[in-house]
Amino acid sequence: MNNRMRELREAQGWSQGELAERLEVSRQTVNALETGKYDPSLPLAFRIARLFGEPIESLFIPED
């Protein structure tokens, strides 16, 4: 699944470490999410969407 996490994180001026702290996950997880190597669970996807103030559907784009 593609996502706009890196774009939104950089717009906030946060490092991966800072985003990881805000989401209470590891930096490894943030990196895996941004590179599309890992799709988050629903609770984590909602936390990410709430943090960036965006709806989930605009954040995560399924590959068709």
Next chain:
Amino acid sequence: MTMRRFMWIFVAIALGALALAAAGRFLLAWPDGVVGMWTGIGAGYLLGAGLFLLMPRWWRQHCDDMYAQPAGRRYIRALWPALVLYSLTLFASIWSIRQGIESLPLRGLVAVLPVLPIAWMMHAALRYLREIDELQRRIETEAIGIASLLVALVYFAGGMLEKAEVIGMDAGIAMIWVFPLLCGIYGIAKMILTRRYQ
């Protein structure tokens, strides 16, 4: 606690053990067996320190990141006393049994003493597993699953070979090696899985 710091702790323990062995050999006239034991401990810890140097940089960085997190720090804090206690109980158990313990129940109790700190370590590992995030937990459980399946396969094959009298194996040694093999294969599997997500 960084990997580099772990390595230097191992080197310090190794040098301490080797110094004890040297003092025992040249100053204190210790028996050869005792000198050999401390030399072995020193060599073992030096080998362990050497393994840290062989770790790829990305893996060392990953471990440093993991152990800097609250769950990782709690895990290390629980691990250290358990490891020290394991070393002490192992030494005391082996030494006591070699001195000879007549009573069978007491000998059994002394033999399984080292199991208690291992149980403590497993409890710390289980708590760590529950506290880490979802991707880390996926990696850990997949690595444990791979290790379990591979070790089960190896022991099954070993058992068949033993029954066919192709190999001969001391049952006690075979049982003792289950846990170290699980840990070793788990570690390799975890490295491969972690790399997959980077």
